[in-house]
Amino acid sequence: MTKNFRDSLNERLRDPEFRAEWDALEPEFQIAKAMLDGRSARNLTQKELAEITGITQSDISKLENGNANPSLRTLERLAAGLGMRIRLEFVPA
Secondary structure (H helix, E strand, O other): OOOOHHHHHHHHOOOHHHHHHHHHOHHHHHHHHHHHHHHHHHOOOHHHHHHHHOOOHHHHHHHHOOOOOOOHHHHHHHHHHOOOOOOOOOOOO
16 A cells, blocks of 8 residues: 555654654745745746746745745735735744
């Protein structure tokens, strides 16, 4: 029987060290997903979003790949370029 990604991930998440690292990366995953979903909904390429926001295409790529830590100002520019706004909330740990 072969494992799919979700099965493998669930198995790895049982390891406390792996789980802690996964949880620490959750905000980056959420940013990347929001950007990808927003671009998809507007049928925009990274280049087109870069032209709208003034953020370089390479920086947009880094954000979507989880390889950058954007400022709130950058996130606001991206949201505006996607015709959206940011909603930030604190939730119980």
